Amino acid sequence: MIKNISNLGDAALYCDFGTEVNKEINSKVIRYFKTIQKENIDGINNLTPSYNKLIISFDLRKKNFQTIKKLIENLNVANHGALESNKIKIPVCCDENFSLDIKRLEKKLQITRDKIYEKFFGKEFFCYMTGFIAGMPFLGDLENELQAKRLETPRVKVPKGSVGLTEQFANIYTFESPGGWNIIGNTPQVIFDSTKENNPNLINPGDVVTFEKISKDQYYNNNE
Amino acid sequence: MNKNYFEIKRAGINTTFQDQGRGNLYHIGIPFSGAMDNRNFQISNKLVGNEVNFPTIEFAYQGPLLKYSGENINFAIAGDVKFIIRKKNNIIEGNCYQSFTLENGDELDIISTNKSVYGYLAVSGEFDVNYQWSSCSINTRANIGANNGKKIEDGQKIYISKINKNLSDKRLNYINTKIENIRVIQGTNFDYFSDEGKKIFFEKKFVISKLSDRMGMRLEGPKIENIVDTNIKSEGLLKGVVQVPADGNPIIMLSDHGTIGGYPKIGVVISADYDKLVQLTPGSKIKFKKLELADAETLFKLYDLETQNLISQI
Numbered sequence: 001m002i003k004n005i006s007n008l009g010d011a012a013l014y015c016d017f018g019t020e021v022n023k024e025i026n027s028k029v030i031r032y033f034k035t036i037q038k039e040n041i042d043g044i045n046n047l048t049p050s051y052n053k054l055i056i057s058f059d060l061r062k063k064n065f066q067t068i069k070k071l072i073e074n075l076n077v078a079n080h081g082a083l084e085s086n087k088i089k090i091p092v093c094c095d096e097n098f099s100l101d102i103k104r105l106e107k108k109l110q111i112t113r114d115k116i117y118e119k120f121f122g123k124e125f126f127c128y129m130t131g132f133i134a135g136m137p138f139l140g141d142l143e144n145e146l147q148a149k150r151l152e153t154p155r156v157k158v159p160k161g162s163v164g165l166t167e168q169f170a171n172i173y174t175f176e177s178p179g180g181w182n183i184i185g186n187t188p189q190v191i192f193d194s195t196k197e198n199n200p201n202l203i204n205p206g207d208v209v210t211f212e213k214i215s216k217d218q219y220y221n222n223n224e
Numbered sequence: 225m226n227k228n229y230f231e232i233k234r235a236g237i238n239t240t241f242q243d244q245g246r247g248n249l250y251h252i253g254i255p256f257s258g259a260m261d262n263r264n265f266q267i268s269n270k271l272v273g274n275e276v277n278f279p280t281i282e283f284a285y286q287g288p289l290l291k292y293s294g295e296n297i298n299f300a301i302a303g304d305v306k307f308i309i310r311k312k313n314n315i316i317e318g319n320c321y322q323s324f325t326l327e328n329g330d331e332l333d334i335i336s337t338n339k340s341v342y343g344y345l346a347v348s349g350e351f352d353v354n355y356q357w358s359s360c361s362i363n364t365r366a367n368i369g370a371n372n373g374k375k376i377e378d379g380q381k382i383y384i385s386k387i388n389k390n391l392s393d394k395r396l397n398y399i400n401t402k403i404e405n406i407r408v409i410q411g412t413n414f415d416y417f418s419d420e421g422k423k424i425f426f427e428k429k430f431v432i433s434k435l436s437d438r439m440g441m442r443l444e445g446p447k448i449e450n451i452v453d454t455n456i457k458s459e460g461l462l463k464g465v466v467q468v469p470a471d472g473n474p475i476i477m478l479s480d481h482g483t484i485g486g487y488p489k490i491g492v493v494i495s496a497d498y499d500k501l502v503q504l505t506p507g508s509k510i511k512f513k514k515l516e517l518a519d520a521e522t523l524f525k526l527y528d529l530e531t532q533n534l535i536s537q538i
Contacts, residue, residue, distance in 0.1 A: 006412060007409070007517055008411070008412055008462060008465070008489070008492055009409050009462060009464055009465070009492030009493070009494070009495070009520075010409060010492075010494050010495050010517055010520035010521055010524060011462075011495050012462055014412050019457075021457055033251065045247035045248060046247055046248055046249070046250040046251075046256070047248070047250060047251050048250040048251060048459070048460025048461075048483060048484070049251055049460075050457070050458055050459040050460055050484060051457050051458065051459070052457060052459075053457075053459040053460065054460075055250075055459065055460035055462065057250070057462060060495050060521070060524050060528075061528060064521055065517060065521075129251075129458075129484065130251065130252060130253050131250065131251070131252070131253035131460075131482070131483040131484040132253060132458070132482045132483060132484040132485070133253055133365065133366065133482060134252060134253040134254050134365075134366035134368070135252060135253055136253055138458070138484075174253075175365065175366060175367075177365075192253075192366075194356060194366065194367070194368050194373075197356065197357055200252060201252050201253075205251070
């Protein structure tokens with residue numbers, strides 16, 4: 001299933017599953033990721049699954065590229081069957097204080113905000129990966145009519161909880177952070193909780209997420 | 225409860241608790257973090273009789289001014305650092321790679337690093353810090369680690385538990401050497417760059433920009449031309465990865481890097497050169513030198529042996 005394995009520097013494997021971004025390829029990446037995680041291979045110290053790549057880092061004191069490559073090539077990974085996944089509902093408030101880029105999006109996409117919300121809420125999104133900042137989920141796919149480029153000048157500070165769109169993806173800012181996604185609302189839901197060491201992320205690769213529109217009152221009640 | 229503590233009279237520019245960092249969390253979005261210069265971090269601990277992976281205080285450029293209260297304790301500083309100890313009646317000039325004893329009321333003033341970025345303060349005892357995922361390392365971006373994941377601040381107190389009663393003097397003869405050539409292995413997007421761009425990358429000098437921190441090191445120099453695409457589909461990053469965004473100026477990922485990125489990777493700094501890379505100050509000039517994987521592996525073995533050898537001399 002892996003098309004090619006090369007080295008990324010002297011202490012990591014770069015596993016290439018293809019160039020397209022779709023659920024089929026990403027599910028393969030996630031299957032490898034979960035299998036390697038379970039194998040608990042001595043010397044491997046990090047795994048980074050993404051849309052169509054898996055990076056495997058190792059401790060150069062214990063292992064090297066060739067030994068890990070062999071282990072991965074000989075690994076038995078099921079290539080069919082359903083992925084384990086959770087269904088998660090995320091409440092989002094689109095009050096004007098939160099939907100920072102809705103006007104810009106109306107212009108970019110040439111449709112009204114009501115149409116944007118109609119096409120966004122209640123639809124199922126697949127979590128391709130999490131990262132960049134702790135717990136941030138990359139969710140897809142948005143309909144063609146909702147696909148817009150990043151802001152030309154990224155914000156220095158995107159508020160925590162912001163829900164943003166870019167190209168075929170939606171994401172949630174788990175921390176205040178610089179960023180260039182088109183922000184349409186904000187969630188009061190805690191997406192990343194570092195005190196839960198076993199499972200700090202609410203949303204994990206392979207999960208299915210739907211967004212639910214809530215009012216300002218519901219937003220502040222959820223926070224209490 | 226704890227009668228031994230430091231009062232932070234001046235926090236310094238970027239002062240954090242660091243140990244060896246935390247692994248196996250990239251998939252969640254959490255980088256390794258940990259001491260930037262792992263060799264000096266380990267040496268500082270050994271100089272006070274600790275296990276090499278104990279929590280230390282890492283500082284950058286200007287360090288902290290700490291007032292000590294409690295029973296006698298040893299400390300050591302590793303790096304290239306100017307510091308003094310103010311006692312009741314006199315001032316002692318400090319030397320790196322040597323243990324000193326602090327008495328109740330003494331002040332340790334870590335004035336600055338000399339032509340380097342990071343230094344490490346270890347004490348003969350254990351800083352009373354909380355751990356997340358088995359590491360105290362502070363990641364200020366995700367507020368993870370000791371001190372609620374925040375930099376050490378003016379006025380706060382740092383407690384020390386379990387002081388080591390054996391305060392024997394320790395020292396090491398060691399001088400940090402500098403490097404100008406940073407050795408790299410070609411990155412996975414090397415072919416995204418024009419022949420001229422590749423040539424520039426390996427032949428021209430780059431200047432380290434002021435916009436460098438624990439997350440990344442930005443470089444300025446001749447632009448590296450991309451002929452394929454200035455974006456890739458976002459994928460994992462590692463410390464040492466050299467990305468080139470659309471503006472053509474390389475950025476090297478460092479220990480607190482974002483775990484996913486979408487800029488093409490032109491190269492990766494070899495593991496053997498990382499500790500020395502992070503110590504290069506803004507304004508320094510560097511040159512990249514191409515290396516093959518097998519050579520990088522050998523060089524790391526040698527570097528690691530050298531580190532172990534230094535530690536065993538203490």
